[in-house]
Amino acid sequence: HVQLVESGGGSVQAGGSLRLSCAASGYTYNCMGWFRQAPGKEREGVAGIDSYGSTSYADSVKGRFTISKDNAKNTLYLQMNSLKPEDTAMYYCAAIRLSILGTSSLKGSLYTYWGQGTQVTVS
DSSP states (O other), X not given: OOEEEEEOOEEEOTTOOEEEEEEEESSOOSEEEEEEEOTTSOOEEEEEEOTTSOEEEOTTTTXXXXXXXXXXXXXXXXEEOSOOXXXXXXXXXXXXXXXXXXXXXXOGGGOOEEOOOEEEEEO
């Protein structure tokens, strides 16, 4: 049974931090990523971990966000620091069993499985 369950979202003041988690079940996924979508905007790739464990980030979050994965727990994390109002969005976890390399981990169209999302609001 494939399931991706995000948690950790919430409301925070600008400059604050949040840590998102994504508990994955069903398979061992080769590549996982975080995406976000704000109202009226297209979905964008925030951070991804490819098949070799290499990480990629959107330019807008580089130096502030850190993606990590605990393979033993099959859980993906996104540590978000120095949050800005423009980070406000619904954040989604995504996963794929196939191999994805490099910055392709930020391409949502390549992913097979998606979580239900967790809201992040920065004021």
